[in-house]
Amino acid sequence: MSEPLPADMFDELCPSSLNPIRFGDKWAALIIRCLEHGPRRFSELRVPLSRVTPKVLTQSLRSLERDGLVKRTVFAENTPHVEYELTPLGRSMLEPLAAACAWAEEHWDELLDAHESYDNATRLNRAG
Incomplete structure (x- = not known):
């Protein structure tokens, strides 16, 4: 069993949240990082x-699965569950x-300053 994922892994002060480079949808890069050290259940993610x-999250996982980056495995045990893990193609994204x-x-x-400047300018344009 893997170590639990930290709740603050992607807090609002995490540089990942400002990353302008998108891998798939808005959340794909964060999901890939969560799966970096092995399979995870939905509840862990x-x-x-x-x-x-x-x-x-479900839509993002399906998109990553469709792109061949994530594999979804269903375990039909006494308590059925699903795990997600990176495929070799997904691991190549790391x-x-x-x-x-x-x-x-x-x-x-610089990214924070740009966001603040844009937001301020947008607010002024809408108010005026």
Whole structure:
């Protein structure tokens, strides 16, 4: 059994949340990072991805499965459950994803300033 995923893995101050480089949909890169160290159940993924609704998380997982990045395995035991894990193709995304996260961390302040500037300008334009 893997170590539990930390609830604050993707808190609002995580550079991953500002990463402008998208791998699939908005949440795909975060899901890939959650699966980096092995298979996880849906309920385990919900812990660090608490900002994602269950419906959207399901849609993202299906999209990643369709793209061949994630494998979904159903275990028909006494208490049936499903696990998600990265495929070899999905694992090949880890290196470029790490580079993108490092870039976002390096440019954290610039990204925050750009977001704030844009939001302020948008607010002024709508008010005027």
